[in-house]
Amino acid sequence: MAGDQDAIALAERVLGILNEGGFSATYKFALFTAILDLCIEKTTTHGTPPDTLTTRQLADRVVELYWNHVTPYGGRGTLRQGGGLGQQATIVWRIETAREQWAGAQTDTAYRARRAHPVEFGALVDFVEWKLVEMPIPRLQVLGRQEDRFLYEYNWTQYVRHTSIAAHQRGTASDFDNRLLLRPGVAEHLVRLNGILRPLFYRAWAVMVARMNKLPEAELERFLFGSERTSLDAVRGPLRDIQDSRCFYCESRLAGPAEVDHFIPWSRYPDDGLDNLVAAHPKCNNSKRDFLAAAEHVEHWKARAKSHGTEFAALSTTISWPRDGDRTRSVATAIYSGLPATSRLWSAPSVFGPNERARILAALGDW
Ligand SMILES: [Zn+2]
Structure with a gap:
């Protein structure tokens, strides 16, 4: 069904948001969760999903989401959700400050705080709305250096002035347009994908907070499913030699330390086989993260496997490392053939390109 294909394609694009490293705070999780929530709650009783959300609605929801986060965690204080060393993400800091100021039984939930301090609560939402307009909303759909408005359109630029937003908030004349115009089908698909996407966002959000605060919880998933269970040290040198440094x-030359990357990302399939491992610059590896590589890399990858097959076989025996070229190739074929046509593939640091499906499958077919 075309509709299902569209939903899967959207889900793949949304996974790109999870994977994108451009956010230093947890805002992308809060913003996306708020969009998801609003798409669900604004669906009419006739099942018609919304085509517009406002920055005000999003700000309200983001305040509610963070409200429960800004209380002490265990023996610790409030958990950090961004900012530099020892700092707090601005939005979270502002909500935390408000919650402290209004401390008491009447403010243990956002609902009660809003009722107990309507004016001040409104000012808090004003602040959060301004901050969302400034950064997370324009940033959410950026992959690499490019913004691709696949979820929503909006009508302001980076030069939007705080005074325009404030005037709009006061209800006086303003050129600020507070609408997010959802792309056709987006709200409907997000509602359908809610059961899948929400746990993914919650988990990624929790992991990011755990890492920022150096909580032991951060290590659990890595312990259970992480690639670091097997040290890649043994293959680093040999791979570097095979790739001629x-x-x-x-x-370009690997002058400093090299990192070992899983060509098919570990998050898609845990393949430690030699063919799936490549030596790369820390910068290139860190930018590729869990993205799938573009056609030119798949062709290069195939070429490497073909021309260095004998060396890989020998290396596998020498260092007692698994190698199953057929499996690696099958995994790659299954993953790339299942990828929607609209997926963006990683090409170079901050550069993403189209999914050249025919070219990729041809390379894999001729392994
Ligand atoms: Zn490089």
Whole structure:
């Protein structure tokens, strides 16, 4: 069904948001969760999903989401959700301050705080709305250097002035347009995907907070499912030799320390086989993260497997490391063939390109 295909394609694009490293705070999780919530609650009783959300509605929801986060966690204080060393993400800090100021039984929930301090609560939402307009809303759909408005359109630029937003909030004349115009089908698909996407966002959000606060919880998933269970040290040197001391991705010299990357990301399939491992610059590896690589890299990858097959076989025996070229190739074929046409593939640091499906499958078919 075309509708299902569209929903899967949207889900793949949304996964890109989870994977994007451009956020130093947890805002992308809060903003996306707020969008998801609003798409659900604004669906009419006839089942018609909304086509517009406002920055005000999003700010209200984001305040509610963070409200429960700004109380002490265990023996610790409030958990950090961004900012530099020892700092708090601005939005979270502002909500935390409000909650402290109004401390008491009447403010243990956002609902009660709003009732007990309507004017001040309104000012808090004003602040959060301004901050969302400034950064997270324009930032959410950026992949690499490019913004691709696949979820929503909006009508302001980075030069939007705080005074325009404030005037709009006061209800006086303003050129600020507070609407997010959802792309056709987006709200409907997000409602359908809610059961899948929500746990993913909650989990990624929790992991980011755990890491920022150095909580032991951060290690659990890595312990259970992480690639670090097996040290990749043994393959680093040999891979570097096979690649003639060049980074697999940008092909320039590996002058400093090299990192070992899983060509098919570990998060998609845990394949530690030699063919799936490449040596790369820390910068290239860190930018690729859990993204799938573009066609030119798949072709290069195939070429490496073909021309160095004998060395890989020998290396597998020497260092007692698994190698199953057929499996690696099957995994790659299954993953790339299942990828929607609209997926963006990683090409170079901050550069993403189209999914050249035919070219990729041809390379994998001729392994
Ligand atoms: Zn490189």
